[in-house]
Amino acid sequence: MVASIENYSNQELIGFIWSVADKLRGPYRPPQYRRVMLPLVVLRRLDCVLAPTKTAVLEAKVKYESMGLKGEAFDKAIARVAIGGDRTQPLYNLSEFTFEKLLGDPDGITNNLRAYINGFSSRARDIFDKFDFEAEIQKLDESNRLYLIIKEFCQSNINLSPAKLSNLQMGYLFEELVRKFNEQANEEAGDHFTPREVIRLMVNLVFCDEQEIFKEGIYRTVYDPTAGTGGMLSVAEEYIKKQNPGANLELFGQEYNPESYAICCSDLLIKDEPINNLVYGDTLGVKNSKSKTNNFLPCDGHPHKQFHYMFANPPFGVEWKPEEDFIKDEYENLGFNGRFGPGLPRINDGSLLFLQHMISKMHLPPDQGGDGSRIAIVFNGSPLFTGDAGSGESNIRRWIIENDWLDAVIALPDQMFYNTGIFTYIWLVTNKKAAHRRGKVQLIDGTRHFQKMKKSLGNKRNELSADHIGELVRLYGSFEHNGMSEVDLEGEKQNRVCSKIFDNREFGFLKVTVERPLRLNFQVNQERLAKLWEQKTFQDLAKSKKRKDGKTQQLEIEMGEHLQNQILDTLQQLDRNKLYLSRSQFEKDLNRVLKNGGLSLKAPVKKAILAALGEADPAAEICRDAQGNPEPDSNLRDTEIIPLPDDLSLPLPLGYDKDASVNDLVNLVKVHCLEYLKAEVLPHVPDAWIDFDKTKVGYEIPVNRHFYVYQPPRSLDEIEDDIRSLTSDIMAMLGEVL
Numbered sequence: 001m002v003a004s005i006e007n008y009s010n011q012e013l014i015g016f017i018w019s020v021a022d023k024l025r026g027p028y029r030p031p032q033y034r035r036v037m038l039p040l041v042v043l044r045r046l047d048c049v050l051a052p053t054k055t056a057v058l059e060a061k062v063k064y065e066s067m068g069l070k071g072e073a074f075d076k077a078i079a080r081v082a083i084g085g086d087r088t089q090p091l092y093n094l095s096e097f098t099f100e101k102l103l104g105d106p107d108g109i110t111n112n113l114r115a116y117i118n119g120f121s122s123r124a125r126d127i128f129d130k131f132d133f134e135a136e137i138q139k140l141d142e143s144n145r146l147y148l149i150i151k152e153f154c155q156s157n158i159n160l161s162p163a164k165l166s167n168l169q170m171g172y173l174f175e176e177l178v179r180k181f182n183e184q185a186n187e188e189a190g191d192h193f194t195p196r197e198v199i200r201l202m203v204n205l206v207f208c209d210e211q212e213i214f215k216e217g218i219y220r221t222v223y224d225p226t227a228g229t230g231g232m233l234s235v236a237e238e239y240i241k242k243q244n245p246g247a248n249l250e251l252f253g254q255e256y257n258p259e260s261y262a263i264c265c266s267d268l269l270i271k272d273e274p275i276n277n278l279v280y281g282d283t284l285g286v287k288n289s290k291s292k293t294n295n296f297l298p299c300d301g302h303p304h305k306q307f308h309y310m311f312a313n314p315p316f317g318v319e320w321k322p323e324e325d326f327i328k329d330e331y332e333n334l335g336f337n338g339r340f341g342p343g344l345p346r347i348n349d350g351s352l353l354f355l356q357h358m359i360s361k362m363h364l365p366p367d368q369g370g371d372g373s374r375i376a377i378v379f380n381g382s383p384l385f386t387g388d389a390g391s392g393e394s395n396i397r398r399w400i401i402e403n404d405w406l407d408a409v410i411a412l413p414d415q416m417f418y419n420t421g422i423f424t425y426i427w428l429v430t431n432k433k434a435a436h437r438r439g440k441v442q443l444i445d446g447t448r449h450f451q452k453m454k455k456s457l458g459n460k461r462n463e464l465s466a467d468h469i470g471e472l473v474r475l476y477g478s479f480e481h482n483g484m485s486e487v488d489l490e491g492e493k494q495n496r497v498c499s500k501i502f503d504n505r506e507f508g509f510l511k512v513t514v515e516r517p518l519r520l521n522f523q524v525n526q527e528r529l530a531k532l533w534e535q536k537t538f539q540d541l542a543k544s545k546k547r548k549d550g551k552t553q554q555l556e557i558e559m560g561e562h563l564q565n566q567i568l569d570t571l572q573q574l575d576r577n578k579l580y581l582s583r584s585q586f587e588k589d590l591n592r593v594l595k596n597g598g599l600s601l602k603a604p605v606k607k608a609i610l611a612a613l614g615e616a617d618p619a620a621e622i623c624r625d626a627q628g629n630p631e632p633d634s635n636l637r638d639t640e641i642i643p644l645p646d647d648l649s650l651p652l653p654l655g656y657d658k659d660a661s662v663n664d665l666v667n668l669v670k671v672h673c674l675e676y677l678k679a680e681v682l683p684h685v686p687d688a689w690i691d692f693d694k695t696k697v698g699y700e701i702p703v704n705r706h707f708y709v710y711q712p713p714r715s716l717d718e719i720e721d722d723i724r725s726l727t728s729d730i731m732a733m734l735g736e737v738l
Contacts, residue, residue, distance in 0.1 A: 013158065014176055017041065020152040027143035034181035036140065036149065039131040041160070041177060042266040043117070044153045045170060046091065046124060047099050048161035050082060054098060057082045061094050075121065089272050095119025099154050109150065110141040123265070123275055129294055130262035130280065167271040171234065174267050178229050182418065194228070194313045194378065195416060197464040199235045202376040202426055204473045205410070206236075206309055209434065210374070213240055219248045223307035225283040225314075225357055227253030230264035232311035237273075252277040254301045258294060277302075284353055285326035299326070306363045308371055312354055313378040316420065320350030327353065342399035342656045343392035345383075352383050352396050355429065359405065365431040372432025374407075379425050384409070389511035389698025395656050397699040401441065401504050402651035405429050408442040408476055411703050413450040415461040423447065425703065428476075441507065442479060445498045445707040446472050448487035475499045500706055504650055507701055510642040512673055513694035515632035517622040517687050520614035522580040524571050528613045535608035538564065563599075570597035571609070581620040583610070622687075632691065640681065641698075645672040654697055666692045 021033040028036065050057070060081040064074055075090060082092030097116040102109055114137060117128050128134075140146035152158070159165075165173060179196070212218060222236045233251045240247050251273065255261040261280045268275045279301025280294065289298030320327065324347065331340040339360040345352045355377055364370025387393030400406050407428040415421045449472055450462040464472075475483050475498055483499030532538050542560035544553040573593045580586035590609070594601060601609075616635065623631045645668075653664035673690055681688050 013173065014180070016157045017177065018180065020149065020158070023148060023152065024145060027139060027145060034178075035131075036136050038177065038181065038263060038266070039128055039133045039136070040149065040153060041174065042127065042270065044099060044158065045160045045174075045270050046093070046120070048159075050091065050093055051098065051161070053082050054093075057092055057094065058096065079121065089269060089274060090121055091124060091269065092121050093119045093124075099150060102150055103147070103154060106147050109147050110137060113137055113146070113150070124269065126295070127262045127265050127269070130258040130265070132258070171267055171271040174270055175229075175231065175234065178263055178267075194231055195418070195460065195463070196231065196235070197469065198313075198378065198412065198416060198424075198426075199232050199311070200239075201410075201464060201469045201472060202232070202311055202378070203235050203239050204469060205408075205426065205428055205476055206311070206374045206376045207239060207243075208473055208477050212371075213247065214244050216244070216246045217248060218244065218246075219250075220309065221250045221252060221307045223252040223302070223310045223358075223361065224312055225254050225310075225354055226312045227255040227264050227278060228257075228260050228313070230267050230278075232313070233264075234267065236309060236311060250274075250277065252302055252305070252307060254279040254281060254283045254297075256280070256282045256296075282323065283357060284320065284323040284350065285330070286323055287325040287329065300357070302361070306361050306373065308363065308373055310358045310361065310373065310375045311377070312358060312375075314351045314354040316351060316380040316422075316424075317349050317382065318351075319348045320353060321347060323350070323353075343395040345387070345393045345396065346391075349382055349386070351379055352393060355383075355400075355427070356396065359400070359429065362431050373430065374432065375427075375429040377427050377429070379427060380420075380422055381425065383427075384425065384703060385700040388696075389509070390658070390696040391698075394698045394700070397701065398508065398652075398697060399656070400429065401507055401699055403431075404433065404439060404504060404650075405431055406441050406504075406701075407433060407437060408444060409701055409703055410444040410472060410476070411447050411707075413447050413462045413464075415459055416450070416463070418457055418460045421459040421461075437479060439504055441502050441504060441701075442476065443500045443502065443701075443703050443706055444472060444475050445496075445703070446475075448489065448496070449485070449498075496709070497707065502706075505644050505646075505648060508644045508650075508652075508697060508699050510644065510669060510673065511696040511698055512640050512642060513691045514638045514640055514677070514681060514688050515691050516636040516638075516685060516689075517630040518633040519617055519620040520583055520610075520623055521617040521620045522583065522586040522610070522613050522615075523576070523578065524574040524613060525576050528615075529568060529571065532568070532609065532612040535612055537604045537608040538567075538612075541605070566597065566599060567601070567605075567609070570594055570599055571613075573597070581617065583614070583621070583623045586610075586613075630687075630689075640676070642669075642673055642676045645669060652697060662693065662695050665697070666695060669695075 017037065021037045024033055024036055057078060060078055064077050069077055078092050078094070079090040083090070093116070095116045095118070097112055097119070102112055102116065105112055114134070117133070118125065120128075137146065140149065160170065162170075175196075207213060213220060220240070222233055222240075224230075224232045227233065230253065233253055237249055237251060240249055251268070253264065255264060255278070258280065261278070265275045265278055268278065279297055281297030281299065281301050282289070283300060285300065286298040289296070327340060327344065330338040331344055335341050339357050340353065342356075355375070358375050358377065362373035362375070365372045383393065383397075407430050409428070410426040412424045412426065414423045416424060446468075449464065449468040451465050451468070453461055453463050471485055475485060478499070479501065480499055481501040482497050484495045485498040486493055487496050487498070488494075489496075540560075541564050542557055544556035544560075570593050571590075573596070574589060580589075587610075590606075616633065625631055648668060653668070654660055654662060670692065673692070673695075677688065677690055
């Protein structure tokens, strides 16, 4: 069932708040309005929430202080007085001020506002620290805007009291304000704001066919390691609570941007939900972090914790250089006992690291006595295919697919996000697949399921309607190979294949190295002798490593130059007109003249001579090693991509280390590879062979390729008719001019 997309926010109230924000113009540019308005909306809501018990709290403060209550005992006692009603989260303010009282002292409003904020309970006070609202108070005061803005918030038009707006309605109001303010800052909106309809699609996909969530009193946890402003946590909670009001939910998250963290905490606190599980810090980890302020945690804020449902929209194409030392230490020292066992992606895109982190937080699967977990994460196209066979990215994909965790990939339309127009993809990852999904991966083409927005927001020009979300969820739930869906193609409705099912094995491949024999001719002429001087080994003969002893150094150089000349003179004893087509025959003659010249050369020098005097020649004999095996020609070396055999079981008998032995794997695929070589390679190059020691395994998920539909070009006759028609029109227009 698709969650409703109702808008609970009061548009008139939002419009009035926006008009108040316009009074900041001058000292602030529109993209900067949120620095003032978001913390003030939070502050005014908290002010209204605490207003009914304000007098009782101040009296209780005097009472408990006289009793000697301190610390946690004082906090709990005063919170019970302040909360009142049905609120469950500790929230109180011990100052004498309210918004209305602040207006009673215009000259002292700056210091009084600071005292008011400092009077809040610690977690509420922490929110304003993260907003860095202290700096804005000073700026508002200096620009003569502080009293004016506070006065506007006291008007009846901005009634944020619980009697007017429920916690749920206030949450929607706040989320809508965040969205509108983010629209004014398009250059950074995508860093912390995912379009609401994309989140709803992710949530509906994750909870599709989840029956446990509807059990009365069920306990479930929801986690977002890149929480941003908390949109994914809020929508997931909304969905579950709407389907099962009796469910016991606990929300967890971590966010490293202080403003985003403050917004998320504000939203939770406004809705009377716990914020202790939201951590301010870097999820991936920072070694020797210099950021110690505001309780910043430079590592995973929920170690050893598992979650039932996880959502994330990690940054696209952002390098993880700041976290590199921490992550590499964990990878090298903990391996699979840490988060990054299968490998690390390239430094310029750390999005896959977040998925590895989330997988490490999955509950044990049901067949091992656990609840299992489900994950939805948004990526750009890079994690689908970036990285060669055996690379970090490929190994991460291999690890996920071979463990049968990848459930589905849904391709979204382009121009869906505020700061980028690229195509994006939702990955569904789980260790609790239904029986009919095991060993399979579903690909869904949702690139044509969208509607144009009436007004673009930055790069966002497309959006998902409730019907589009419903259709994509239907395709996922149906789990049908070649599943059809009606899409809009250039203004016409057509039925297209939008769902395909594949075996896990079909995403893997073998990258084998195909060698061809080295064939060289040899000749001792002036042109080739000149190439000998280009060989580093030959050059080094006239160099000395004796840096401190000048005489010895000079002597070694002179001896080396003498040897170089001897070698050149000796080589010229060979017939310069003779072209050798056999390396072995040339080596016999070479050894003969060297012996006659009294020269005993080391192997590297001989190798340099052969390299200078030899040239590739397809008519020459094959060069062979001491065991009689053909030597490969590196210039003719090639690779072939071979699909995994149909009868191959996963996971493959191959480690993830760079030096992992491929022997067990080769035993399973050798016949398959030789058949491929015989059918596809040998007809073109009969002397080729496979070097199985260089075999690598790769995994990629080519979503676009599987849904590509060939469109034949127009016929030549049709094109010719168009040209004639255009030519006729042009001549007619020219005739009118002339």
